[in-house]
Amino acid sequence: MRAIVVQKFGATPELADVPVPTAGPGEVQVALDAAGVNPFDLKMADGLLEGKMPTDFPMILGVDGAGAVSAVGAGVTKFAVGDKVVGKFLTAPAGHGSWAQYATVPEDATLVPIPDGVTTVAAAALPTAGVTAQDLVDAAHIQPDQKVLIVGATGGVGSFLVQLANIAGAHVIATARGDAADQVARLGAAETIDYTRARPADPHVVDPDPVGYRDSNVTDAVRFTHPDGIDVLFDLVSGPADFASHATLVRRGGHAYSITWGADENALREREITGGNFESKGRSAELARLLTRVTAGDVVVPVQMTVPLDAAPAVLGAGSARGKTVLAI
Template sequence: MRAVAVTAPLGEPMLVELPKPDPEMGEVRVRIEYAALNPYDWQRADDPAAGLSPQGFPHVQGFPHVQGFPHVVGVDFAGRVDMVGRGPSRFRVGDPVFGRVAHPSPGGGAYAEYVSVHQDSPIALVPSGLSLKVAAALPTAGTAACQILAALGAGEGDCLLIVGAAGGIGSYLTQLASARGVRVLAAVRGDERRRMSILGAARTLDVSAGPESLPAAVRESHPHGVDALADLVSEAPEAFAAHTALVRDGGVALTTRGAGAKAGNRALHTGPPPVDFRLAPSALLLDALAAAVTSGAFVVPIDFELPLEKAPEALAQNRAGGARGKTVFVLRPGAGHHTG
C-alpha cells in the first residue's frame, strides 16, 4: 500500500510502499479514503522524546517503548472497514467509519491506504448525510474544540480570546463558542475578518505586526481583561504568559502547546492559573461531532484537498505556518462521497 512515513531517524516524511497491516484480535482494518493534517503529525516527528527525529535517535537504542520505523504519519482518517480481526466486533466489513489512530504503530498511521485500529479506539460510524471527506477533518480539531470549550466553561455573554483562531481548532472553536452566545475575539495573522466573522467571531484582531500588537487591541475593548483565553499557538512560556495577562481576575487561561506548566514554573504568571489542555478523544464525542455537522450546527472549512503524495510538502508548509481551516489528503481518488 502507499503511505507517507518517516523511515529513519534522520528522515523527513516521504511516500513509500508498505505491506497492508493485518488486523489483530479486536481490531478492524480500514481502507482509508481521506486523511486530515494536524500539526501533531509533524510535531511528533520532530519530538525528541518520540525517538523519530535526529535528536531522538539515541532514545531508540535504550527505550523499548519508543516508536520504530517506518513510522506512518497521521492520526485522523475516514474510510470503510475492509477486514475485521478475530473476536466480537461492533463493526462490519463495508461500514463507513472515521476516527483517530490512538497510538500510531509501525505501519499504522493515517497517511496510508489502510490502517488497523482497535474497535475500542476513538472510531465511529459516519452517519448518513456526512461525507467521508468532512468526517476525516473532524476527529482531532473537532474533539479539541469541544473539550476546550468545556474546560473554559465560557457561556452566554462571556468574552473569549482565541489566539490562532483561523486554523483547524480555531475554526471549530469560534463556531461552537459563538453558537453558545460567547463573544469571540479572534487573534489571527493577516486580514481574516471576513472568514472569521462568517464563523461567528465578534471581532478579528490582526496580530501580524508582532506580539505586542495584541495586548493593545484587547485592552482597548476590554480594559479589565477577557473572561477566557484559548492560546492555540504560543509554545514559549513568555508568550503564553503575556496572553494570560489579558485575562481578568477569576477568568480562565488555556494553552494547547504545553506552555502553562513551563510559565508557572518560571513564575511568569500574573493572571489565573494556566490550564494545560490534553486531548481525550472518544467514539461518543465523534458521534456528537458528526451529528452536529449533519444538523448544520457547524461547518467544516476544508481549505485544501490534496493527493497523498503532496503530504510531505503540506506538512512542511504547516510547520512554517499559515494554516487556514483544514487540509485533507485523498487516498482513494474517485471513490466518491459517502452520504448514507
C-alpha cells in the same frame, strides 16, 4: 500499498510501498479514503514519541483518517465490513498511521461511524482539531456573553473553536490576518484583531512587518477595546512570553489555556486563573458528539484544501493554515 513514512525519527517523509496490515483479534481494518493533516504529524516525524511510545519503522505517519471497514478481526462486534468510519489511528506501537491506503486499529480505540450526509473528507478533518476545540470549550465552561479571546483562530483547532465558543454564547475575539477577517466572522467571531497591524495606542508605526507576529498588538488591542479584561483565553500558537502577555488580559478567576505548552501554571494560579497547558483527552464519545453537530449544520468543517497522498511531504508543517488540509487517498 502506498503510504507516507519516515525510516527513522528526523528523517524526511517519503512515499513508500509497504505491506497491507491485517486485522488481528479485536481489530478493524479500514480502507482509507481521506486523512487529516495536523501539526502533531510533523512532531511525530521529528521524534516527539521517542522514548514515550514503542514505535515501528518504517513509521507510517498520520493520526486522523476516514474510510470504510474492509475487514474485521476475530471478536469484533462494534463494526462490520462496509461501515463508513472515522477515527484516530495512533495506538501502541506507533507507526501504523492514517497516511496510507489501509490501516488497522483496535475496535475500542477512537473510531466511530460517519453519519449520512458527512463526507469522508469532512470527517477526516475532525478527530484531532475538532475534538481538541470541543474539549477546550467544555473545560472552560463558557457562559453566555463571556468574552473569549482565541489566539490563532484561523488554524484547524481555531476554526472549530470560534464556532463552538460562539455556539456556547460567547463574545468571541479572534486573532487573524486582516484578509482573514471575513472568514472568522462567518465562523462566529464578533471581533477580529489583525496581529500584523500597529496597535491602537501606537500611531507612529507606519509600515509594520506583515509577516512577524506582534504580541503587543494583540494584548494592547484587546485591552484598548476591553479595558475590564476578558473571561477566557484560548492560545493555540504562542510560546511562554507571548502567552504570559495574553494572560494578563484575563480577569482574576477566569480561564486561560495553551495547547503549545506555553503556560506558566504557577503564575496563573497566583491570579486564581484556571487552566494552563491543555492536552485533549476526547475519544469516541466526543468525536461522535461533534459529528452530530456537523450533521445538524451547527458546525462547519473548514477544509482549506484537499491534496493527493503523495503531496503530504510538501504540506507537512507548511504553516499559516486557514482551516484544515486533508489528504485524498
